[in-house]
Amino acid sequence: MQAPKYILALDLGTTGNRAFVFNADGNIVGSAYKELTQHYPQPGWLEHNPSQIWNDTCWVMQTAIVNSQITPAQIAAIGLTVQRETCLLWNKTTGEPLHNAIVWQDRRTAPFCYELQAQGYTQEIYDRTGLVIDAYFSATKLKWLLDNIPNLDINNTLAGTIDTWILWKLTNGIHATDHSNASRTMLMNLTTGAWDEALLKLFQIPVYILPQIQPSLSHFGVTHTNILGVEIPITAILGDQQASLFGHGCSKPGLVKCTYGTGSFLVAHTGSQIIRTSQQLISTIAWTQSNSLGYALEGSMFTSGACIQWLRDSLKLIKNAAQTETMATSVTDTMGVYFVPAFSGLGAPHWDMSARGAFFGITGGTKPEHMVRAVLEAIAYQVKEVVEAINASCTIPVQKLAVDGGACNNNFLMQFQADILGIPVERPVVRDTTVQGVAFAAGLVIGLWDSYEILVQNRQIDRVFEPGKESLNNFAIWQKAVERTKHWTN
Numbered sequence: 001m002q003a004p005k006y007i008l009a010l011d012l013g014t015t016g017n018r019a020f021v022f023n024a025d026g027n028i029v030g031s032a033y034k035e036l037t038q039h040y041p042q043p044g045w046l047e048h049n050p051s052q053i054w055n056d057t058c059w060v061m062q063t064a065i066v067n068s069q070i071t072p073a074q075i076a077a078i079g080l081t082v083q084r085e086t087c088l089l090w091n092k093t094t095g096e097p098l099h100n101a102i103v104w105q106d107r108r109t110a111p112f113c114y115e116l117q118a119q120g121y122t123q124e125i126y127d128r129t130g131l132v133i134d135a136y137f138s139a140t141k142l143k144w145l146l147d148n149i150p151n152l153d154i155n156n157t158l159a160g161t162i163d164t165w166i167l168w169k170l171t172n173g174i175h176a177t178d179h180s181n182a183s184r185t186m187l188m189n190l191t192t193g194a195w196d197e198a199l200l201k202l203f204q205i206p207v208y209i210l211p212q213i214q215p216s217l218s219h220f221g222v223t224h225t226n227i228l229g230v231e232i233p234i235t236a237i238l239g240d241q242q243a244s245l246f247g248h249g250c251s252k253p254g255l256v257k258c259t260y261g262t263g264s265f266l267v268a269h270t271g272s273q274i275i276r277t278s279q280q281l282i283s284t285i286a287w288t289q290s291n292s293l294g295y296a297l298e299g300s301m302f303t304s305g306a307c308i309q310w311l312r313d314s315l316k317l318i319k320n321a322a323q324t325e326t327m328a329t330s331v332t333d334t335m336g337v338y339f340v341p342a343f344s345g346l347g348a349p350h351w352d353m354s355a356r357g358a359f360f361g362i363t364g365g366t367k368p369e370h371m372v373r374a375v376l377e378a379i380a381y382q383v384k385e386v387v388e389a390i391n392a393s394c395t396i397p398v399q400k401l402a403v404d405g406g407a408c409n410n411n412f413l414m415q416f417q418a419d420i421l422g423i424p425v426e427r428p429v430v431r432d433t434t435v436q437g438v439a440f441a442a443g444l445v446i447g448l449w450d451s452y453e454i455l456v457q458n459r460q461i462d463r464v465f466e467p468g469k470e471s472l473n474n475f476a477i478w479q480k481a482v483e484r485t486k487h488w489t490n
Contacts, residue, residue, distance in 0.1 A: 004076040005448060008064065008232070009439035010057060011284030011432070012082045012162050013240065013273040013469070014103065014262045015309075017056040019064035021075075022439040024448060026340070028430070028453055032060040036053055039100060044344075047100035050088050052164065052305075054169050056393040058227065065228070067185040071227035079236040079442030080169075081243035081434055082162040084184045085135060089145050090165065092156050098149050101162065102141040105262075105344045109140035110353040116140075121202070128199060128276065130190040132351050136300065139186035143203045161185065163237050172236065178216040179293065180242040187214065188486065190274055192281060193293055202469035216242070216287040217445050221334040236441035240434050241265040242287050245296065248428070248439025249456030254396035256483075258383055259434065260407035263347070268297045268387045268394065277393040277436025280349035281386070287441070297393060299348035299386030301478040303341040304379045305407050310343070311375060317368045320408065328373040328412045338481040339374040341382065349389045352483070360481045379407065379480045380417040387421055401425045404433035408435040411465075418465040419425045420475060429460040 005024040011017070014036070020028040034056040039047040065072055090097045099222035104106070115131050115412060116125070125133055135141075142159055146152065160167070161184070164177045182195075187205065189196040193213065200207055214220065216238050222231040238246065241259060249258040250269045258266040259384045267286070268418040274283050274295050286294040287405075318324055342355040357373065391397045400423055405414060408427055418425040430436050436459075443449045 004074045004363050006068070006070055006075050006369045007077055007079060007439045007443045007448065008062065008075045009079045009435040009442065010059065010081065010147050010166070011081070011240065011435045011438070012053060012057060014083045014105070016072075017053060018059050018112070018434045018435065020439065021058035021068040021070065022062050022436075025157070026440070026449070026458065029070075031061035032067060034060055041106070041160070042162050046106045048086065048103055049163055050090065050097040050101050053101070054166065057166055058428065059131060061228065061331050061351070072230050072232065075235050076448055077235040077442040077446045078223065079238075079438035080163055080166060080234060081238045081240050081438040082166070082181065082246070084181055084239040084241070085136055085138045085141070087141050087145075087159065087161050087167055089142070089149065089157050089159050095169070096324065097146055098152065098157065101165075104136055106141065107135050107344060107353060109135040109144050110345075112143070113353060116123065125186065125199070128189050128196050129186050132282060133177070133187050133411065134301070134351055135353055136347065137184060137186035137200065139203045139205070142185075142205055154206065154209065157209050160211050164211045164388070167234065167237065170223050170227060174221040174226040175211045175221055176214055177211040178237040179213055179285040179288040180216050180239040182213045183239065183241060189363045193288070208238075208448070215289050217289045217441050223262075232293060233446065235445035236438050238287055238438050238441060241298065242285070242296070243437035243441070244434045245269060245286055245437070246434035246441055248402040248404070249459070251294070251452070252401065253394065254400075256390065256398045256400075257402040257404065257433070260379065260405035261405065262304070262306045262411075264301040264383055266299040266301075266383055266390070268390050268398065270295045270297055270394070274371070275393055276388065280350070280389045281393060296389055299389060301341075301382040302344040302385065305405065306343060306381065307339075307357070307375050307379070308407060309370060317354045317372060321410075324372050324376055325410045325412045327369045328376050331367070331369045331373055334374040334377060335370045336365060337366055337370045337374040338478050339371070340482050340485045341375070341378050341379040342485050344484070348386050350419050350486065351372040352369065353484045354487050355485045356488040357487050358481070360484070376413045377416060377474070378411065378478065380413060380420055381475055383417060384420050384475060385479075389425050397469055399423060403427050404431050406431075414465045415468070417468045419469055422467045425465040427462045
């Protein structure tokens with residue numbers, strides 16, 4: 001029998017769960033997708049059903065394998081990449097979730113975050129974790145779950161992010177995570193790569209409910225035979241943005257990528273060095289192998305693709321995302337309209353949990369086309385703010401931006417992005433860089449591929465958007481609009 005030579009990559013995201021099968025040449029031969037239900041129990045709250053995530057994971061795995069016309073026995077390894085700060089608790093004995101997962105965008109713990117800031121913990125938490133105090137990260141969400149689930153038997157409870165939950169289900173009981181996901185909990189010490197005792201005490205989270213942290217590229221266990229009929233090793237786990245960074249080949253300082261997904265996430269590799277900034281950006285783990293920790297600087301912008309979805313589903317201004325490009329190019333400018341995408345507060349570089357989204361400059365002459373263009377321009381302006389913050393923090397300035405994610409298909413947005421940054425924007429043929437990255441990682445661990453560098457070199461580039469005319473004046477006006485949305489709900 002031939003040795004198995006396919007990689008199954010799982011991408012468990014905010015809006016849906018996907019599975020891709022890659023062959024030995026690193027090409028996609030089959031895939032499957034299932035949209036995930038979003039639950040909004042109260043304004044500013046967002047939850048996912050962990051059982052749905054698990055059931056959908058099983059479905060997309062099985063469907064992708066069928067669509068690839070291979071058998072599970074031909075899969076050499078599985079790579080897993082997930083939405084990051086989303087977290088949950090489950091019963092260790094029954095495997096049942098104790099509550100819906102609280103999603104990274106959820107704002108319910110903002111009041112507690114303000115308390116921590118008032119108590120003077122901002123610097124200490126930043127020094128220990130590289131993160132700012134924000135409801136975005138997992139620690140306050142886990143504390144909320146521990147405080148709010150009635151009759152909780154803490155000795156029979158396990159906690160984790162989505163990677164931990166799915167790994168536990170896939171392997172029938174292995175409770176682990178990787179450094180890239182653990183670095184987003186606000187509970188991991190960035191220097192040691194271990195759970196931080198002082199922070200566990202502060203958040204009153206017992207260490208025994210948390211998963212074991214291990215390198216991102218390592219053996220996490222094998223799938224239980226009742227899932228796909230065979231044992232398949234799980235050899236890579238990465239947070240989605242770190243997987244994208246890996247897929248783009250951004251493995252040393254100066255290399256930067258931006259993913260335009262539900263939010264926009266700009267990540268710059270900083271090598272073996274933790275770069276501290278003025279807390280505008282967060283320091284995080286890029287990925288880890290055996291004993292090497294690679295670090296990154298990240299600017300997390302909470303709302304980008306989500307506002308295109310909002311134009312479609314809530315405002316009904318568009319029927320599909322592709323229409324935004326046609327509408328934006330049908331007008332010469334926004335006619336003085338500016339949009340601030342702060343549906344879940346503002347992330348980097350502002351970190352204002354109380355900001356809210358807004359349109360400014362609307363007049364009687366404003367058309368849907370102007371509003372749509374203003375939304376696309378705002379997505380690009382957010383990225384410019386973060387690039388400026390990275391350039392101010394790093395010795396090597398950003399010279400090129402590698403892009404992926406759904407909204408990077410929009411040529412107007414990508415050209416506008418290149419224009420206002422004044423640097424080339426590089427878009428690969430395979431836009432699913434997140435799954436490509438975790439597939440590369442999983443395959444490298446088992447020796448399916450010998451060289452990471454060759455994998456990266458062989459990626460095909462679809463288009464490079466060269467910078468043209470700059471519109472810096474409009475950027476300054478947009479920044480004024482951002483200031484007006486701050487502290488809205490305080």
